[in-house]
Amino acid sequence: MAAAGAKRPATALEEPAVDVENMVQVLPLGAGQEVGRSCIIVKYGGKTVMLDCGVHPGFHGLASLPFFDEVDLAEVDVMLVTHFHLDHCAAVPYVTGHTPFRGRVLMTHPTKAIVHTLLRDFVKVSRGGTGEGLYSEKDLEAAIERTEVIDFHQTVDVDGIRVTAYRAGHVLGAAMFMVEIGGMRLLYTGDYSRIPDRHMPAADLPDQRPHIVIVESTYGVSRHLPREEREQRFVERIHTAVARGGRVLLPVVALGRAQELLLILEEYWERHPELHGVPIYQASGLARRAISVFQAYIEMMNDDIKAAFNVANPFQFKHISHLKSAAQFDDVGPCVVMATPSMLQSGVSRELFEAWCEDPRNCVVIADFAVQGTLARDILGNPSEVMTRNGVKVPLRMQVDAISFSAHADFPQTSEFLDTLQPPHVVLVHGEANEMGRLKKALEQHAAALGIPRTLYMPKVTQSVLIEHKAERTAKVVGRLGEKAARLGQPVRGLLVQGRGGTRTLMHHEDLPRFTKLHPGHVVQRQALALHRPFSEVRLALEMMFEGTQGAGDLGRVDAAGSPSRSGAQMLRIGDAVTLTYQPSDAAASGASGTVVLEWCGGSDADMVADAVVAVVLQAAGQPPGLPAIEVQRHKALAAGDVEAAAAAEAGIITSLLGAQFGPARVDADQGLIFVDVDGQHVVVNAKSGKVQCADGALRERVERALGRMQAALSPLDVSDLGGA
Ligand SMILES: [Zn+2]
Ligand SMILES: [Zn+2]
Numbered sequence: 020m021a022a023a024g025a026k027r028p029a030t031a032l033e034e035p036a037v038d039v040e041n042m043v044q045v046l047p048l049g050a051g052q053e054v055g056r057s058c059i060i061v062k063y064g065g066k067t068v069m070l071d072c073g074v075h076p077g078f079h080g081l082a083s084l085p086f087f088d089e090v091d092l093a094e095v096d097v098m099l100v101t102h103f104h105l106d107h108c109a110a111v112p113y114v115t116g117h118t119p120f121r122g123r124v125l126m127t128h129p130t131k132a133i134v135h136t137l138l139r140d141f142v143k144v145s146r147g148g149t150g151e152g153l154y155s156e157k158d159l160e161a162a163i164e165r166t167e168v169i170d171f172h173q174t175v176d177v178d179g180i181r182v183t184a185y186r187a188g189h190v191l192g193a194a195m196f197m198v199e200i201g202g203m204r205l206l207y208t209g210d211y212s213r214i215p216d217r218h219m220p221a222a223d224l225p226d227q228r229p230h231i232v233i234v235e236s237t238y239g240v241s242r243h244l245p246r247e248e249r250e251q252r253f254v255e256r257i258h259t260a261v262a263r264g265g266r267v268l269l270p271v272v273a274l275g276r277a278q279e280l281l282l283i284l285e286e287y288w289e290r291h292p293e294l295h296g297v298p299i300y301q302a303s304g305l306a307r308r309a310i311s312v313f314q315a316y317i318e319m320m321n322d323d324i325k326a327a328f329n330v331a332n333p334f335q336f337k338h339i340s341h342l343k344s345a346a347q348f349d350d351v352g353p354c355v356v357m358a359t360p361s362m363l364q365s366g367v368s369r370e371l372f373e374a375w376c377e378d379p380r381n382c383v384v385i386a387d388f389a390v391q392g393t394l395a396r397d398i399l400g401n402p403s404e405v406m407t408r409n410g411v412k413v414p415l416r417m418q419v420d421a422i423s424f425s426a427h428a429d430f431p432q433t434s435e436f437l438d439t440l441q442p443p444h445v446v447l448v449h450g451e452a453n454e455m456g457r458l459k460k461a462l463e464q465h466a467a468a469l470g471i472p473r474t475l476y477m478p479k480v481t482q483s484v485l486i487e488h489k490a491e492r493t494a495k496v497v498g499r500l501g502e503k504a505a506r507l508g509q510p511v512r513g514l515l516v517q518g519r520g521g522t523r524t525l526m527h528h529e530d531l532p533r534f535t536k537l538h539p540g541h542v543v544q545r546q547a548l549a550l551h552r553p554f555s556e557v558r559l560a561l562e563m564m565f566e567g568t569q570g571a572g573d574l575g576r577v578d579a580a581g582s583p584s585r586s587g588a589q590m591l592r593i594g595d596a597v598t599l600t601y602q603p604s605d606a607a608a609s610g611a612s613g614t615v616v617l618e619w620c621g622g623s624d625a626d627m628v629a630d631a632v633v634a635v636v637l638q639a640a641g642q643p644p645g646l647p648a649i650e651v652q653r654h655k656a657l658a659a660g661d662v663e664a665a666a667a668a669e670a671g672i673i674t675s676l677l678g679a680q681f682g683p684a685r686v687d688a689d690q691g692l693i694f695v696d697v698d699g700q701h702v703v704v705n706a707k708s709g710k711v712q713c714a715d716g717a718l719r720e721r722v723e724r725a726l727g728r729m730q731a732a733l734s735p736l737d738v739s740d741l742g743g744a
Contacts, residue, residue, distance in 0.1 A: 049085030051480035058085035073106040077392025093119035100126040101209025102193035103133040116158035129192030129316040185223040188212035190275035212426035239454030261353040265380035270368035288338040302342040302358040362393035381417040494523035498530030542621035596625035670706035
């Protein structure tokens with residue numbers, strides 16, 4: 020197989036037609052079935068997050084970048100960078116400086132500081148390499164300038180995307196990110212380790228259960244040697260090699276594992292005086308600069324280091340000296356040299372490798388994960404020859420060892436981590452296809468054996484994974500609505516305000532300016548009606564129609580806001596919703612008694628009351644003569660609590676209304692019957708039961724319908740709770 024992910028997959032999976040609203044999209048632009056150029060896009064609820072932004076160590080220039088053209092980078096809201104390794108951070112200045120990306124950039128304090136140092140070097144190295152560098156120092160400075168920092172266990176809200184950083188172990192400052200969008204939680208581990216080592220604590224176990232975990236799978240199903248054992252093997256190899264007069268090359272990343280190995284060597288040399296004549300060199304000015312960063316962030320390291328720092332600086336080494344360049348190095352005999360880069364692509368480590376590879380006494384120990392497509396990986400296959408940078412084939416006789424010190428989780432760690440967090444969905448990234456495939460199978464079998472529901476995915480680069488997540492429809496109740504304790508089964512009415520991040524808040528409309536930048540507006544409706552009857556009749560009809568909740572006879576809900584003024588104008592409030600103003604006409608000669616003006620705030624409830632008021636006004640204005648007198652009787656009876664008298668008056672009113680609509684009508688109060696003559700047809704209405712008798716079925720139905728309307732008009736409308744629209 021060629022270098023993993025060097026080419027875009029020929030066919031990306033067709034995206035099935037799905038309800039995009041409820042789908043989380045996970046799209047690796049890099050690190051999909053490969054190690055290198057970590058960059059994963061997560062889209063959900065209209066939000067886009069970029070997780071890491073690295074380069075691939077097996078490629079150069081633009082080819083080393085993630086496949087950025089697969090997405091519209093202008094849509095990315097936030098970029099989260101887990102740690103300072105180049106495969107996670109080195110493309111950041113490219114994205115911020117050379118693409119439409121406008122989002123925010125977050126990383127921890129130490130990551131920001133070390134990324135700054137490392138990428139300054141990266142800019143120089145990549146400019147010195149083949150072709151143009153990816154970006155300039157100016158781009159780097161601008162990227163660092165706009166990078167915001169996040170502390171461990173701090174939560175930052177980016178327009179509704181809640182980001183929380185957790186410790187990832189691995190290297191200084193390394194973070195895992197919990198991303199929460201609209202109730203959906205996703206954890207991205209980056210590179211992580213659950214086992215503490217000499218200088219780093221273990222990764223945290225987040226306290227919230229994620230729905231999706233995107234986890235590295237670098238070591239697949241392998242199990243790491245216990246720390247003591249691998250340290251023992253490491254120092255033994257080195258001791259044996261120098262004892263036989265050999266030179267030992269330790270290709271390392273400038274930061275992280277280098278510090279770990281230095282601590283081990285320093286301690287071993289201290290215990291072995293016979294080795295004191297063998298020098299240990301650290302051939303990296305960069306690492307020396309980085310030590311100051313480590314010292315600045317010593318608080319973030321593990322307890323042993325912190326304790327040691329109280330006595331003496333644990334990075335002040337007695338047996339290790341610094342080497343500015345390979346040229347300065349006096350290559351005279353047995354020695355140990357730690358040099359960058361870790362994959363032997365170029366630089367000092369490559370130079371020394373080529374100088375030493377033909378001598379069988381010498382030894383190279385690959386302590387990092389060897390990435391496909393690099394010389395470090397190639398020599399692990401025990402080739403008899405290697406190609407120098409000058410294109411000359413030379414025999415490979417030096418001893419090649421791989422002892423992994425890279426702080427990535429192994430199978431037991433990842434398995435236990437997932438068993439504890441129990442995410443229903445797990446997306447594997449940052450691993451080569453074969454290792455990843457084995458890990459996927461093992462994790463599936465493990466979950467099945469335990470009865471844990473778990474779906475695993477291992478997308479290639481540019482292949483989307485779509486995971487359904489039904490959005491939680493929850494709303495936070497705030498302000499005066501929240502003052503009363505909620506009761507089961509009791510609905511809460513209010514305004515639902517949806518924030519940009521999908522957060523929902525329920526509040527009383529008057530609280531709107533308190534909790535949002537919105538201000539409530541009112542649409543005042545106004546309707547004028549000409550009145551041809553005395554206003555007292557209209558007012559009476561209204562008082563009968565709209566009564567409060569205190570009882571049929573109570574008039575408390577309708578209050579005359581102004582006593583009749585000199586001009587005879589009057590004002591009524593009907594419920595909380597409608598204001599009615601009566602203005603008598605100036606010229607009695609016009610035949611009109613005056614004008615009624617209704618005013619109310621637009622809204623479904625108030626509109627309903629206003630409509631009813633208009634109906635009552637029109638009805639009162641046009642009702643048959645004599646009716647007001649009976650209505651006064653009924654009203655008085657109701658006020659006095661005389662139910663029988665009220666019923667009798669009601670029968671009288673209905674008789675009067677039926678007479679006006681159909682023909683001569685009379686009431687027999689004793690029997691409670693109303694007799695109506697309609698063009699010779701006889702209709703009998705039972706005033707109490709509402710039963711209608713008539714030989715003509717069609718006529719009976721007409722009378723029934725009319726009766727229904729009249730009875731509805733006579734029953735009071737409760738407007739007491741219509742205020743809070
Ligand atoms: Zn890493
Ligand atoms: Zn990595």
